[in-house]
Amino acid sequence: MSTISASTTSTTGYVVTSDTTGTLVLQTGATPTTAVTVASNQQVTFAQPANLPNTFGFKNRIINGGMVIDQRNSGASVTINNTAVYTLDRWYDRCVGGAGSAVMTVQRSTTAPTGFTNSKLTTVTTSKSPAVSEQFWFYQAVEGLNMSDFGMGTASAVTFTLSFWVRASVTGTYSVAFQNSAQNRSYVATYTVNAANTFEYKTLTITGDTTGTWLTDNGVGMYVFFDTGSGSNFNAAAGAWTAGTYYRTSGSVSLIANSGATFYITGVQLEKGSTATSFDYRPYGTELALCQRYLPALNSTSTTDPVALAFTPATTIVRGQFDFKVTPRTPPTGITVSSASHFSWDTGVASGTPSAISFTAASSQSARFALTVTGATAGNAAVISFSSASGQILFTGCEL
């Protein structure tokens, strides 16, 4: 085997021995000891545990960066008219410019670059030249617990890199902004869409902020904003951390000002280091579980899907308990159901359709909710099921 040994005595710093086996060995130490062997078939063997940059495991701190999970809307278009709403899992979109005067739709799309199945599509349906104080953007808030190793707000703050695929109908310079939970520290970075309606890969490398307060608990560790046309009050120069709330540079494209404009994005990845690595394709079940930390949810797939075990504390109430499959970030504070008519209850001796469903209470393990019914007998056990394939129950209040 051919050997390269780091030398503590040779003036060249290394010693090379060679043969014709096709195997290469790297050695280090005062007494040269094999660290890495590269066999003739290219198999690599490490003598000690590898200490590598975080290029695998949970390297991507963005959840649902591939835009695959959409528990709320299952790909249906959401109209955002003078409000801000959660759309695809973990993504929050704001379009507040006066009722009817600035409207966009957001949905999960199947238009995607090679290697991806989905993207997040924003379409401007009613354009508006934004007022100075208006905000148009979408963000993902990374939980502090998931990026405490970034060292933000300390002298050890790391350099990090954001990468993504974007396809927009309007070419030009766009802005991304990074902010702390209090939104009093901002870093604006820009990227350029060179060709209309063509997926392009973008990377942005940011030096971590050494000042400011950055949470490392279950609050917002960092906001990652994609500006879609905020007003000039939120303009800042690109490329530096600044005190205040800024989303864009003055020269950035205002997507909301372009009627019919489309903006697709996918493959969003936030990772430590100054190099954008390949997208972290996590198993679907893993990605869904990561999302359910922020949105426990049930979507029916048939007209008989079980929902929860229950009991009847009164003739007019069926109370169910749902145990979370994933521990939520914080206990839910409410529920949203598609329609009470999408649910049914059954005690074995009585059954029916509730007229209303309301939240009762929740912990980080379970949630209870009440069905308003008629004809129940107090003191019975019961089951609650979906009675519609369109049934949905969302446990709210866990998102960032």
Next chain:
Amino acid sequence: MNEPVWKLIALQPMQQIQVVWREWPDGRQESCLVTAEEYLKWLAEGNQPLPAEEQS
């Protein structure tokens, strides 16, 4: 669609915090604790909930 008004629900024995409920024209029903952020934001806009119904 116009935002429906929240309605208070009478406190149940196993509840420590009161809940509000509302229904949208499309049948969607929302309910949350009176301490939930979305409800507090609605109150801050000057809105008032409907009172809870008497329990039978």
